[in-house]
Amino acid sequence: MEATVMRSAPTLTSTSAPSGSRIVSLDQFRGYTVVGMLFVNFLGNFDALPAVFKHHNSYCSYADTIMPQFFFAVGFAYRLTFLRRLETSGIGGAVAAVLRRSLGLILLGFVIYHVDGETRSWGQTQALGLRGFVATAFQRNLFQTLVHIGLTSIWVLPVIASGAAARVGFLVLSSVLHLVLSSWFYFDWVWNRPGIDGGPLGFLTWTIPLLIGSLAYDALAKGREGKVAQFVGWGALIMAIGYAISCLDGALAAPPFVAPSRSVTLWTMSQRAGSISYLTFAAGFSLAVYALFVAACDLGGLQARVFSVFGRNALAAYILHSLVAGAIKPFMPHDAPAWYVAAGFGIYFGINYLFINYLDRSGLHLRL
Secondary structure (H helix, E strand, C coil): CCCEEECCCCCCCCCCCCCCCCCHHHHHHHHHHHHHHHHHHHHCCCCCCCHHHCCCCCCCCCHHHHHHHHHHHHHHHHHHHHHHHHHHHHHHHHHHHHHHHHHHHHHHHHHHHCCCCCCCCHHHHHHHHHHHHHHHHCCCCCCCHHHHHHHHHHHCCCCCCCCHHHHHHHHHHHHHHHHHHHHHHHHHHHHHCCCCCCHHHCHHHHHHHHHHHHHHHHHHHCCCCCHHHHHHHHHHHHHHHHHHHHCCCCCCCCCCCCCCCCCCCCCCCCCCCCCHHHHHHHHHHHHHHHHHHHHHHHHCCCCCHHHHHHHHCHHHHHHHHHHHHHHHHHHCCCCCCHHHHHHHHHHHHHHHHHHHHHHHHCCCEEEC
């Protein structure tokens, strides 16, 4: 694992920008996504919060748009840095860097999320055995954000430097493979565990927002002019495709952000199942949201300090936020009134910001 503490954030450049200039929209978009994560992860279990801000696993809520935006940002930066490393280090160095980073994320995820089950005596450990351990320990808890980013990055490695047609084709093939496996056995398996964020095979569909992000980088690297309208248009089309897929079980599905009135199938927009419809819609939504940051930041020259701070230290914020929540939530019951929940969130958010802002002003940025 190559965890480094850096005195300045790494430079992200587009091929049309002067060397050393940052893609401000990406920093701001990533920071917005971190802030969204803090919001939904802390508030999601309180009765006072509207349903659209909670995870439900039976439709795409606002909460479900946050994790795909991380993958969109990862795909954008992945394409940029891999092409740069190809020029400076060759194919061997570029691939080695991806593998080190991805395996490091998986290892960090193992430490944060843990595996399933436990044994309370040496006799139970012996009875479980290696086969039993492998069969039971890696079904649910491990497969969350960091591990999915690591696995998906390795999965798309063969095409990340390829042209747009190859990446789109790989995206479609990965989606079809997930659909075939889901219809065979996987949907029932991951739904009834229940799985988290698509489970062990979730990388097949998390490929969708990651590669859409890589395509967005290609477009932006050619210049900003006209990209806002282009991204909004393509985002709307991709969202429409995602919704159309959710209707393939024979009936018109409820629109995104609206609770459905029918049972969940493999076509339903579901973060738990990592369904094709969900991640296609969410990838389009990510692209459309990113267009707003291109307009505001790259073209309009606007920046929000809070987004800059969290965007430059997203990994540190991710690791820290659950620790801070653990310190605040013990005295916040799920049925607390809205004013009390808002006050608790304010304290929680403020503590997170104080830590990450201190790291940023000190030039300390956690990277893998």
